[in-house]
Amino acid sequence: MYDMYLTVRSVTRGQKGRDVLSRAGLRCALVRAPRAIAPGGCAYALALRRGDEARALRLLERAGVPVEGCWISGADGRFERVGP
Amino acid sequence: MIYLDNAATTLRKPPQVEAAVLEALRSCANPGRGGHAAAARAEEKVYGTRRLAARLFGLEPEQICFTANATEGLNIALRTLVKPGTRVVISGLEHNAVTRTLAGLGVEPVVAAAPLFDAAAWTEAFAEALRPGAAACVCLQVSNVFGAVLPVAELGALCAARGVPLVVDASQSAGLLPVRPADWGAAFVAMPGHKGLLGPQGTGLLLCLEQPAPLRFGGTGSRSEDRRMPEELPDRLEAGTLNVPGIAGLGAGLRWLLARDPSALRRNETALLRRAARGLEGLGARVWTGPGQTGVLSFRLPGRDCETAASAYAARGIALRAGLHCAPLAHRTGGTLPEGTLRLSVSPLTRESEIEGFLSVSEALIRKK
Structure with a gap:
């Protein structure tokens, strides 16, 4: 189950990011960002497993996919911002 | 006939184009507007076409913006770069998509002209007309009247040396000749999707190597609380519902070309x-x-x-x-x-x-x- 969310600026950047991470062997999914982590309204996020985020952030930066926020979802459904 | x-x-299109249009009509909802399967399918169709175009033109997917035709792309490019009273140099072979847009902007362009099929003479004509400080240089790659090919790569070098943004109209060349905006140093390249790229009418592409000003304003499915258009491409230029069936058909046309x-x-x-x-x-x-x-x-x-x-x-x-x-x-x-x-x-x-x-x-x- 995914518990780490990297929010991105658009669905296109998200799709590009998903392809980059998948090619590198990281399991991920492109999802509509939960409202709590999309303060500007209507956003997309790359959902990952916790522990994969450091590698994912490096790969995304190299591919020119800016990450807006890095969030952990807790068991209670709340999100905690952990970067960037 | x-x-x-x-x-x-x-x-006449490859049969895959019609099939892709019909399949999208039947199965795709509005991309970027929902998390359900039909919206996600539409998003993947649109992104698939974007990726194919990026491959064909040597760019990143986010630099590929969908338009209704080449004219819309040229309007965006020229309205981004040109202000009334500025100097704009165009080739003597340009279409009304360029000349009327410039007239609408209150600009009387400087026209570079040469014998139709003499590429060296065209380069010389542009070298003479182009001066630092010009707002833009606009040139088609292939004349829609005579089929003459203009030396866009050489023109790109001239523009780079003078710091003038280059806009290329690839309406007759896309799908026929190599279109390499990054190698040319172009700011924007506009093209239809329904000619050499073999897609349906109502499709076009604007390749953006510079930040454009939007021509249309409205919903993009992103940053909805912001009253301004997003800075991010392609959202910045793609307000409103996209022509998903057309874009799916264009993807089929691009795939057909890339396989040959x-x-x-x-x-x-x-x-x-x-x-x-x-x-x-x-x-x-x-x-x-x-x-x-x-x-x-x-x-x-x-x-x-x-x-x-x-x-x-x-x-x-x-x-x-x-x-x-x-x-x-x-x-x-x-x-x-x-x-x-x-x-x-x-x-x-x-x-x-x-x-x-x-x-x-x-x-x-x-x-x-």
């Missing part, structure tokens, strides 16, 4: 054009032809008005275009005003037998006169 009006639109050897397609089209030119010359027609000519051939039948001749061809099942082809400036440069020309244009799906059929009808029309 023998269809030889491919410079207007390629009527571009130089073989080019050789075939050149051979068809040469055959048509030689045949017409042999019949006594006036033909505008020269080195590098691509996709398009202008001609006139002896003693016949172009529009009347086009009607006579149409009555015999041959589809051509007559007149000024929305490019009076090109006709002024080519010396074919006020009457214009008859225009024959081929596509990757044009057959040799169709050119022979066209020549037979041409012979009959010339003899009948």
Whole structure:
């Protein structure tokens, strides 16, 4: 189950990011960002497993996919911002 | 019907294009507007086409923006770069998509002109006209009237040396010639999706290497609480619902092209054009032809008005275009005003037998006169 969310600026950047991470062997999914982590309204996020985020952030930066926020979802459904 | 009006639109498409349009019509909802399966399918269709275009043109997917046609792309590019009273240099072969947009912006452009098929002379003409501080230089890659190829790469170097943004109209070249905006140093390249890229009408691409100003404002499915348009491409230019069936069809056209050897397609089209030119010359027609000519051939039948001749061809099942082809400036440069020309244009799906059929009808029309 995914518990780490990297929010991105658009669905296109998200799709590009998903392809980059998948090619590198990281399991991920492109999802509509939960409202709590999309303060500007209507956003997309790359959902990952916790522990994969450091590698994912490096790969995304190299591919020119800016990450807006890095969030952990807790068991209670709340999100905690952990970067960037 | 023998269809030889491919410079207007390629009527005959690979069958995959129609299938992709129908499949998208049946299965795709609004991309970027929901998390359900039908919206996600639409998002993947759109992104798939974006990725194919990025591959064909050597860019990143987010640099590929969907438009309704090349005209919309040129409007975006020119309205981004040009303010009233600024200096803009254009080729003497530009379409009304450029000249009317500039007129709408209150700009009287400086026109660089040279003999139609003399690439070195075109480079010289631009070198003379281009000065630092110009707001933009606009140039098509292939003339929609004469099929003349302009030296866009050389022009890119001239623009770079003078710090002038380059806008390229690839309406007649995309799918036929290499389009390499990054190598050219272009700011924007506009093209239709429904000509050489073999997609449906109502599709176009604007390749953005600079930040554009939006022409349309509205919903993008992103950053909805912000009243301003997003800075992020492609969202910045894609307000409102996209033409998903058209974009899916365009993706099928791009896939068809990418699966083939571009130089073989080019050789075939050149051979068809040469055959048509030689045949017409042999019949006594006036033909505008020269080195590098691509996709398009202008001609006139002896003693016949172009529009009347086009009607006579149409009555015999041959589809051509007559007149000024929305490019009076090109006709002024080519010396074919006020009457214009008859225009024959081929596509990757044009057959040799169709050119022979066209020549037979041409012979009959010339003899009948």
